[in-house]
Amino acid sequence: MTGVKIMNKTLRVGIVGGGNDSFIGDIHRAAIEQCGRMELVCGAFGSTRQSSFETGKRLKLPTRRSYGTYRDMFRREATLPEGERMDFVSILAPNAMHYPVAMSSIDAGFSVFSEKPFTCNLDEGLNLTRKQQASGLAYGIAMVYQGYPALQMARQLLLEEKTIGTIRKIVSRFPLGWMAQRLETAGNKQAGWRADPRRCGPAGCLADLGIHCFYLAEWLSGLAVSEVCADLRPTVAGRILDDDCSVLVRFTGGARGAFLASQIATGRRDGLSIELMGDRGALAWSQREPHRLVVRDIDGAERILTDGIAATGERPGPCPFGSDAAYIAALSATYAAFADYYESYQAKKSAAPDARGFMTIADGLRAVVFVDAVLKNCAVPEEPAPPPAKWTPVVVPPIPEL
Numbered sequence: 242m243t244g245v246k247i248m249n250k251t252l253r254v255g256i257v258g259g260g261n262d263s264f265i266g267d268i269h270r271a272a273i274e275q276c277g278r279m280e281l282v283c284g285a286f287g288s289t290r291q292s293s294f295e296t297g298k299r300l301k302l303p304t305r306r307s308y309g310t311y312r313d314m315f316r317r318e319a320t321l322p323e324g325e326r327m328d329f330v331s332i333l334a335p336n337a338m339h340y341p342v343a344m345s346s347i348d349a350g351f352s353v354f355s356e357k358p359f360t361c362n363l364d365e366g367l368n369l370t371r372k373q374q375a376s377g378l379a380y381g382i383a384m385v386y387q388g389y390p391a392l393q394m395a396r397q398l399l400l401e402e403k404t405i406g407t408i409r410k411i412v413s414r415f416p417l418g419w420m421a422q423r424l425e426t427a428g429n430k431q432a433g434w435r436a437d438p439r440r441c442g443p444a445g446c447l448a449d450l451g452i453h454c455f456y457l458a459e460w461l462s463g464l465a466v467s468e469v470c471a472d473l474r475p476t477v478a479g480r481i482l483d484d485d486c487s488v489l490v491r492f493t494g495g496a497r498g499a500f501l502a503s504q505i506a507t508g509r510r511d512g513l514s515i516e517l518m519g520d521r522g523a524l525a526w527s528q529r530e531p532h533r534l535v536v537r538d539i540d541g542a543e544r545i546l547t548d549g550i551a552a553t554g555e556r557p558g559p560c561p562f563g564s565d566a567a568y569i570a571a572l573s574a575t576y577a578a579f580a581d582y583y584e585s586y587q588a589k590k591s592a593a594p595d596a597r598g599f600m601t602i603a604d605g606l607r608a609v610v611f612v613d614a615v616l617k618n619c620a621v622p623e624e625p626a627p628p629p630a631k632w633t634p635v636v637v638p639p640i641p642e643l
């Protein structure tokens with residue numbers, strides 16, 4: 242693979258996870274190739290040695306660079322000459338693997354670019370943050386929406402040009418219907434790990450989809466969520482983890498909002514959407530039409546702003562929402578932003594990541610804190626503590642007798 246050189250070097254990537262039975266693996270590999278600034282050189286792709294080797298063979302990697310486990314990969318890669326071994330690892334494994342893989346990567350001296358979530362719980366998040374800060378290694382998280390040009394334009398309109406004035410309310414939705422049936426018992430591997438708390442962590446839909454609503458709202462608005470009140474539960478019979486979540490939020494500065502995410506929105510594959518309402522207008526974006534923004538004035542007049550990228554030829558495919566072309570291009574942009582950061586970090590051993598480009602480790606920790614707060618809000622307190630008074634019954638009283 243050829244690439245545009247930065248500092249006379251094409252970055253070498255190793256992947257953990259993302260094997261033949263993973264939808265996100267091929268999406269990331271396409272984004273890496275489209276980025277043009279890095280190449281895939283090795284991987285530990287599967288949950289078994291056999292599946293990892295089969296994926297490596299399909300990808301035409303040298304047999305010696307396909308590893309049975311991530312520990313084997315880090316140990317062997319660290320012994321290779323500097324001009325041959327990988328520069329950083331991209332973690333695409335199920336959620337519960339993010340923490341141990343990242344810790345092992347840092348121990349072996351490799352920087353990290355990981356799928357979300359950062360970690361599955363707050364203790365892991367704090368430990369990993371402390372370890373990264375002491376390591377001198379770069380760390381980033383792939384939050385694909387930062388790579389959409391229309392959303393970068395939206396952030397400029399909101400934060401620099403104050404197009405809608407002071408933000409009062411933010412509503413973000415992520416409805417998907419692919420888990421409306423209990424696929425985890427029918428051999429669907431993607432549903433299987435997402436419904437298993439041992440592999441997904443303590444949050445299901447919240448960590449899978451709700452985290453996107455949270456992060457996009459904070460990143461676009463520049464506001465921070467300060468309080469939550471949530472309804473979080475499994476809907477499909479027999480399921481343990483939440484598959485539907487509704488979160489009311491309060492932001493610093495007084496704005497209010499709602500995040501609505503679902504894996505059981507039957508028939509829906511709309512993807513993420515967000516609307517921000519201010520005292521002088523409103524702005525909306527939807528992943529169904531990722532190249533355009535809708536801006537409404539105070540009198541209701543609408544303007545459609547586009548990012549200048551042609552949307553022709555886009556089609557549904559491996560992505561469960563939106564279009565392959567837009568999604569892969571956005572993810573590729575996050576890899577490019579991380580490449581810039583990595584090179585700067587290597588040169589200086591400290592660098593401020595571009596806030597527009599990818600999710601930083603500090604952002605990742607905030608997202609973990611958000612998930613933790615929602616889980617605490619929904620937890621049933623142990624006796625003798627009274628239940629939280631967050632729901633007021635809506636009951637018609639008896640009609641008085643004459």
